[in-house]
Amino acid sequence: xxxxxxxxxxxxxxxxxxxxxxxxxxxxxxxxxxxxxxxxxxxxxxxxxxxxxxxxxxxxxxxxxxxxxxxxxxxxxxxxxxxxxxxxxxxxxxxxxxxxxxxxxxxxxxxxxxxxxxxxxxxxxxxxxxxxxxxxxxxxxxxxxxxxxxxxxxxxxxxxxxxxxxxxxxxxxxxxxxxxxxxxxxxxxxxxxxxxxxxxxxxxxxxxxxxxxxxxxxxxxxxxxxxxxxxxxxxxxxxxxxxxxxxxxxxxxxxxxxxxxxxxxxxxxxxxxxxxxxxxxxxxxxxxxxxxxxxxxxxx
Amino acid sequence: xxxxxxxxxxxxxxxxxxxxxxxxxxxxxxxxxxxxxxxxxxxxxxxxxxxxxxxxxxxxxxxxxxxxxxxxxxxxxxxxxxxxxxxxxxxxxxxxxxxxxxxxxxxxxxxxxxxxxxxxxxxxxxxxxxxxxxxxxxxxxxxxxxxxxxxxxxxxxxxxxxxxxxxxxxxxxxxxxxxxxxxxxxxxxxxxxxxxxxxxxxxxxxxxxxxxxxxxxxxxxxxxxxxxxxxxxxxxxxxxxxxxxxxxxxxxxxxxxxxxxxxxxxxxxxxxxxxxxxxxxxxxxxxxxxxxxxxxxxxxxxxxxxxxxxxxxxxxxxxxxxxxxxxxxxxxxxx
Numbered sequence: 001x002x003x004x005x006x007x008x009x010x011x012x013x014x015x016x017x018x019x020x021x022x023x024x025x026x027x028x029x030x031x032x033x034x035x036x037x038x039x040x041x042x043x044x045x046x047x048x049x050x051x052x053x054x055x056x057x058x059x060x061x062x063x064x065x066x067x068x069x070x071x072x073x074x075x076x077x078x079x080x081x082x083x084x085x086x087x088x089x090x091x092x093x094x095x096x097x098x099x100x101x102x103x104x105x106x107x108x109x110x111x112x113x114x115x116x117x118x119x120x121x122x123x124x125x126x127x128x129x130x131x132x133x134x135x136x137x138x139x140x141x142x143x144x145x146x147x148x149x150x151x152x153x154x155x156x157x158x159x160x161x162x163x164x165x166x167x168x169x170x171x172x173x174x175x176x177x178x179x180x181x182x183x184x185x186x187x188x189x190x191x192x193x194x195x196x197x198x199x200x201x202x203x204x205x206x207x208x209x210x211x212x213x214x215x216x217x218x219x220x221x222x223x224x225x226x227x228x229x230x231x232x233x234x235x236x237x238x239x240x241x242x243x244x245x246x247x248x249x250x251x252x253x254x255x256x257x258x259x260x261x262x263x264x265x266x267x268x269x270x271x272x273x274x275x276x277x278x279x280x281x282x283x284x285x286x287x288x289x290x291x292x293x294x295x296x297x298x299x300x
Numbered sequence: 301x302x303x304x305x306x307x308x309x310x311x312x313x314x315x316x317x318x319x320x321x322x323x324x325x326x327x328x329x330x331x332x333x334x335x336x337x338x339x340x341x342x343x344x345x346x347x348x349x350x351x352x353x354x355x356x357x358x359x360x361x362x363x364x365x366x367x368x369x370x371x372x373x374x375x376x377x378x379x380x381x382x383x384x385x386x387x388x389x390x391x392x393x394x395x396x397x398x399x400x401x402x403x404x405x406x407x408x409x410x411x412x413x414x415x416x417x418x419x420x421x422x423x424x425x426x427x428x429x430x431x432x433x434x435x436x437x438x439x440x441x442x443x444x445x446x447x448x449x450x451x452x453x454x455x456x457x458x459x460x461x462x463x464x465x466x467x468x469x470x471x472x473x474x475x476x477x478x479x480x481x482x483x484x485x486x487x488x489x490x491x492x493x494x495x496x497x498x499x500x501x502x503x504x505x506x507x508x509x510x511x512x513x514x515x516x517x518x519x520x521x522x523x524x525x526x527x528x529x530x531x532x533x534x535x536x537x538x539x540x541x542x543x544x545x546x547x548x549x550x551x552x553x554x555x556x557x558x559x560x561x562x563x564x565x566x567x568x569x570x571x572x573x574x575x576x577x578x579x580x581x582x583x584x585x586x587x588x589x590x591x592x593x594x595x596x597x598x599x600x601x602x603x604x605x606x607x608x609x610x611x612x613x614x615x616x617x618x619x620x621x622x623x624x625x626x627x628x629x630x631x632x633x634x635x
Contacts (some may be wrong), residue, residue, distance in 0.1 A: 026450070028484055038521065080507060139609060141570070141575050142572070142575075142590065142594075142602075145590075145591065146594065149595070189327065223454065227456050230458075231456065231458075232576075253462070258470045258477075262466055262470055265466055266466065269466075272456075273459060276455050276456065276459075279454070280450065280454035281450065288587060
């Protein structure tokens with residue numbers, strides 16, 4: 001019985017999401033750009049296999065050194081003969097993976113802490129809030145730099161986990177505030193009168209209503225993680241075997257592409273900018289939909 | 301006790317406890333990193349200058365004393381805290397034989413000059429334009445700026461920096477790509493040197509201003525628009541108060557309060573420097589110094605920078621909390 005109700009609920013909310021997507025221009029543009037980046041990023045291993053055979057684009061001497069742009073190497077090669085176009089493609093995949101994974105981890109922590117804090121209230125709330133607020137003012141860059149400097153050869157998952165662990169407080173705060181205000185609404189009180197237990201209330205009554213804020217928190221955390229990873233890699237800190245976009249930007253600048261082939265740097269900068277702009281468009285679009293007051297702020 | 305005194309006492313006590321906690325955390329965090337920088341440093345000297353074992357041992361002892369690394373970790377901690385209370389951060393490894401505070405105070409003006417000025421300029425333009433365009437809602441300027449803000453406010457400043465360097469240094473050749481001033485000039489208070497500092501600071505400052513100003517613009521616009529439906533504004537307008545006065549006294553004053561707090565907090569964070577930006581531009585500020593210190597595991601310099609940063613951030617927050625009720629009569633001293 002309740003399963004039937006739940007699945008019909010999901011269909012209704014899916015329809016709602018699609019309806020909103022079609023209506024809001026920012027959401028439409030943002031999610032199409034992001035979807036395109038995702039698709040290009042994740043099929044890039046296959047594209048590169050078609051282009052280069054078994055060789056990885058970031059392997060040494062895929063082509064000759066400093067090869068000019070050609071059909072085989074659309075952005076040429078660098079001083080080690082690495083294929084820059086191929087690295088741009090897989091870099092997109094690696095950077096997005098770090099963002100999505102770190103965002104997921106951060107969201108999991110944020111949802112747990114935000115819900116417990118907002119729903120339980122009292123001393124639990126006080127302790128969790130103090131913890132969240134403290135973590136928010138801790139300078140993260142020095143910590144990231146120390147970890148990155150003294151742990152070499154980290155796999156992608158570990159990097160994402162490390163970034164995720166530190167980037168949840170903002171989302172937790174927003175979720176807590178939402179839960180706090182929902183907790184006092186009539187429908188939650190009604191559920192309590194109907195003898196639903198806390199978990200049931202959280203999952204069937206609260207979670208669907210907080211969902212948009214969870215998505216916004218997820219995107220913010222993902223952007224924060226990509227921002228930190230790219231920045232650190234740009235100044236040459238981080239695991240050298242992880243060919244993200246930040247790493248690519250760092251090596252192309254490092255070998256002097258700024259003066260020799262500025263368009264190569266411009267291409268990397270463009271892809272990175274697209275990632276941030278598209279995610280931000282989705283975020284602002286969502287906020288406008290669920291907080292109509294905001295519509296006047298950026299409404300175009 | 302009066303509520304005011306109680307509040308003050310509680311707030312100052314919390315400040316001292318947090319500061320002590322931060323200093324302790326910084327001290328232990330970095331000493332737990334594997335690796336022994338002093339041994340490596342001394343080993344290097346010994347390999348080139350000394351061959352006698354006896355002499356080498358004496359040298360090690362002397363250096364350990366100098367860097368505050370004698371005894372076990374707890375003794376080191378007590379010694380460090382004692383020195384810290386006298387305002388002494390200890391000898392730096394990176395700038396040996398100079399002290400950590402000497403290096404810090406050499407870098408501080410560059411960071412404050414670059415980041416502080418950029419922060420204030422961004423804040424000014426963002427808040428004024430954000431409030432004005434939200435007040436005059438029908439203006440096209442506001443809509444255009446909001447559109448630009450959606451794009452620019454979330455693009456990382458370092459990407460803007462790379463783009464600016466690409467265009468203005470490499471393609472057009474108008475502005476220098478790295479450094480803080482023309483190295484052929486000697487630092488001093490003369491027109492030539494100041495002009496050079498401005499010229500070299502333009503690109504790093506612009507990268508920050510572009511992103512930060514749009515951020516302030518959006519948040520101010522949001523605050524202002526949320527305010528516009530309030531009853532007290534409708535009432536004031538009905539009383540026949542002139543539009544310009546309505547904006548200045550009723551709208552802008554309400555915006556100024558939270559935004560000034562925001563500025564205070566971001567200025568506090570500024571002390572640690574912008575590591576990525578300063579590295580891209582090889583700008584001799586605190587962030588650059590920090591990455592250098594970290595590369596050599598220079599305990600005293602790393603701890604010094606982080607402790608100074610915690611001190612400034614916490615003190616800025618304390619001052620804001622104490623002053624806030626004076627600016628805003630609605631805030632009460634007790635919770």
